Amino acid sequence: MLGEFRGWVKDILLAVVIAILMVVFLYQPVKVEGTSMQPELVDQERIFVNKFVYHFEEIHRGDIVVFWYPKDPSKSFIKRVIGIPGDVVSVKNGRVYVNTRLLEEPYVPRSYQDLDSFPTVRVKEDHYYVLGDHRNASNDSRSWGLVPRKYIYGKAVFRYWPMEKAGFIE
Numbered sequence: 344m345l346g347e348f349r350g351w352v353k354d355i356l357l358a359v360v361i362a363i364l365m366v367v368f369l370y371q372p373v374k375v376e377g378t379s380m381q382p383e384l385v386d387q388e389r390i391f392v393n394k395f396v397y398h399f400e401e402i403h404r405g406d407i408v409v410f411w412y413p414k415d416p417s418k419s420f421i422k423r424v425i426g427i428p429g430d431v432v433s434v435k436n437g438r439v440y441v442n443t444r445l446l447e448e449p450y451v452p453r454s455y456q457d458l459d460s461f462p463t464v465r466v467k468e469d470h471y472y473v474l475g476d477h478r479n480a481s482n483d484s485r486s487w488g489l490v491p492r493k494y495i496y497g498k499a500v501f502r503y504w505p506m507e508k509a510g511f512i513e
Contacts, residue, residue: 369395371497373409373421379475379482380421383407383450383512389504390512392497402427402471402492404441407499407512410473410490421499422483422490423450426464426472433463434485437478450476461485471495 375388384390384407392409402408404424412418426432430441437458439446457479466472470489475481484490499512 369393370500372503373419373499375421378480379477380407380423381455381477381480382452383476384421384499384502388502388508390499391501391503393500394497396498396500397495402495402498404430408471408473408490408495409497409499411494411496413490413494414487416494419496420473420482422473422475422481424471425474425484426466428466428468428470430466430472431463432466432472432484434459434461436460439474451478455479459485464489469493 370391371394373390373392375384375386375390378386402424404427406424407421408424409419409421412420425439425446426441431443433440437456437460439448455477464472464484466489469492471492472484473490474483474485501509501511503509
């Protein structure tokens with residue numbers, strides 16, 4: 344009986360250690376705050392952020408990333424990558440152009456678009472141009488500029504709350 348109990352305790356401790364290591368090194372639970380990524384991510388949803396993926400692969404246009412806000416690195420933001428290093432991004436009357444080509448954005452509903460124009464930006468090496476999907480309610484690269492690569496600490500990969508919307512984030 345005592346040997347069986349020790350076996351259970353050992354298994355439970357191992358599971359706890361593995362879970363802690365996963366959260367510390369691989370996945371971090373994050374609560375979405377705000378409406379800037381609607382309709383993809385809604386205020387108060389809970390997601391997992393993969394903190395390890397960008398050690399092995401590049402950041403791609405369309406990725407939803409979590410990063411330290413460049414104007415105040417004590418805060419973190421979540422946005423979609425629009426421009427990668429070397430790209431030229433322009434926003435004219437709410438339409439986004441990357442390297443002079445109109446960017447197709449099926450994730451931005453018409454009611455979330457705006458009609459504003461912003462100066463053309465060339466994305467510097469090791470920097471990214473990010474936008475929220477809810478364009479008329481997002482504080483993003485249009486107002487404060489590029490995000491340095493070193494500030495991006497993860498990729499949104501899985502929604503776990505609310506349960507009815509649980510699943511991988513495209």
